[in-house]
Amino acid sequence: MIYELFYPLKHHYAWLSWLNVLRYIPFRTIMATLTAMMLTFMLAPWFIRELQKKQIGQVVRSDGPESHRIKAGTPTMGGALILLSLLIPTVLWADLRNPFVLATTAVTAGYGVIGYLDDYLKIKLKNSTGLPGRYKLLGQVLIGGSAIYYTFVLENKLPADWFEIRTRLAIPFVSFSRFSPELPLGVYIVFAVFVVVGTSNAVNLTDGLDGLAIGPVMTNAATYLVWAYVTGATIGKFVLASYLDVPRIASVGELAVYCGAVLGAGIGFLWYNTYPAQVFMGDVGSLALGGGLGMLAIFTKNELLSVLLGGIFVVETLSVMIQVGYFKATGKRIFLMAPIHHHFEKKGWAEPKIIVRFWIVSILLALVSLASLKVR
Numbered sequence: 001m002i003y004e005l006f007y008p009l010k011h012h013y014a015w016l017s018w019l020n021v022l023r024y025i026p027f028r029t030i031m032a033t034l035t036a037m038m039l040t041f042m043l044a045p046w047f048i049r050e051l052q053k054k055q056i057g058q059v060v061r062s063d064g065p066e067s068h069r070i071k072a073g074t075p076t077m078g079g080a081l082i083l084l085s086l087l088i089p090t091v092l093w094a095d096l097r098n099p100f101v102l103a104t105t106a107v108t109a110g111y112g113v114i115g116y117l118d119d120y121l122k123i124k125l126k127n128s129t130g131l132p133g134r135y136k137l138l139g140q141v142l143i144g145g146s147a148i149y150y151t152f153v154l155e156n157k158l159p160a161d162w163f164e165i166r167t168r169l170a171i172p173f174v175s176f177s178r179f180s181p182e183l184p185l186g187v188y189i190v191f192a193v194f195v196v197v198g199t200s201n202a203v204n205l206t207d208g209l210d211g212l213a214i215g216p217v218m219t220n221a222a223t224y225l226v227w228a229y230v231t232g233a234t235i236g237k238f239v240l241a242s243y244l245d246v247p248r249i250a251s252v253g254e255l256a257v258y259c260g261a262v263l264g265a266g267i268g269f270l271w272y273n274t275y276p277a278q279v280f281m282g283d284v285g286s287l288a289l290g291g292g293l294g295m296l297a298i299f300t301k302n303e304l305l306s307v308l309l310g311g312i313f314v315v316e317t318l319s320v321m322i323q324v325g326y327f328k329a330t331g332k333r334i335f336l337m338a339p340i341h342h343h344f345e346k347k348g349w350a351e352p353k354i355i356v357r358f359w360i361v362s363i364l365l366a367l368v369s370l371a372s373l374k375v376r
Contacts, residue, residue: 001091002022011357028167029093031089031093032090032260033261033263034264034273035093036089037264037268039085039089040264040269041081043084043273044081044268044271045260048279051075051279056075056151067087067304074277077116077123077280077284078269078272078273078279078281078332079287079288079289080116080284082265082283082285083108083112086262089257089264098166099151099158099251099256100299101255101257101321103198103255103299104255105292107144107147108289108291110291111200111291112285113140114131114140114287115282115284118284140287140291143192148193149324150297152185152189153166163227165247167185168181169304170303171243171304172308173372173376175376176245176247195297195303196291198294199306199313200291203289205317206339207280209345210275210276210280211332211355212268212278212354212355213306214273215270215355216312216359217290217293217364218262218266219362219366220296220310221262221266223369224259224296226370227300227302228246228252229244229256231248232256246373249301252280253270269285275355308364309369312358312361319339319343320338320339322335341354350376
């Protein structure tokens with residue numbers, strides 16, 4: 001919005017020539033990050049007090065670790081604050097005419113609504129079940145599918161480079177120009193929806209300890225920020241994507257602003273969510289942030305690399321799938337409790353130790369993912 005409102009003024013008033021800085025994605029990304037961070041810091045104390053007044057507290061799983069009993073009643077649905085602090089800076093600093101920005105923010109907001117309904121039912125019914133899984137999944141598929149269908153089929157204002165590679169897969173650590181298999185459009189759309197919905201639910205499963213989910217979310221957002229800029233940036237006549245042999249999609253660079261907003265909102269939220277947490281994210285935050293990360297993976301052509309980058313989320317999800325499948329088949333459990341972070345709790349690991357070690361692994365995976373820019 002700021003870009004659209006103020007940038008044209010520099011052409012009419014010489015003394016406003018400094019507004020030329022709004023052209024540059026790095027500047028607007030930094031401003032979006034700072035804006036999101038400041039919004040969170042300013043609103044969080046009031047937001048937490050309001051949650052306490054309305055008795056919007058965490059409902060703890062009855063079969064969870066004993067150490068979680070003291071968390072019952074801690075304000076939850078803090079993800080609503082993340083969404084507010086994320087969406088406002090994106091609207092302010094991003095180019096709202098960009099279809100990639102519109103689709104990603106739409107999925108983020110839509111999944112936030114699903115998460116809100118889930119959290120609301122948990123609090124109202126005083127149990128940890130919330131919205132039935134089939135309705136949650138249906139909503140995710142409809143919202144994610146609509147955004148992807150819009151971008152891949154209905155939107156015709158995108159540059160030609162997008163339509164040339166939109167259904168091609170980038171293989172991690174392999175040159176994109178040499179080998180990038182292309183899927184039929186319908187097959188790719190189904191695959192893309194699976195990535196978005198899967199990432200959303202994987203982040204949701206990871207959100208079980210104080211600050212556990214938001215750390216890898218920020219690490220992933222920072223990595224996608226680099227990828228979005230590299231994919232879309234041109235420095236003079238120098239095209240970074242061509243030099244690094246990664247997919248070149250000019251308009252995707254604008255998603256760096258969204259990534260910056262995620263990073264800023266995450267940092268601000270972590271201030272209050274770090275152990276012992278003053279507020280929990282809730283499904284309203286985890287589903288929304290996961291959906292946003294899934295869209296970033298699709299639009300930066302990192303669908304397969306997202307498995308490595310989001311390795312923490314993948315392992316958490318696999319631990320649940322393995323536990324459920326093995327229990328149904330044998331009546332026994334592999335892990336002491338799933339998701340796997342609870343397994344380590346049951347083994348006696350202190351909660352802060354689990355959180356920080358998961359963060360460290362997430363950072364290492366991000367560094368390996370970024371290394372694939374050159375190792376190909």
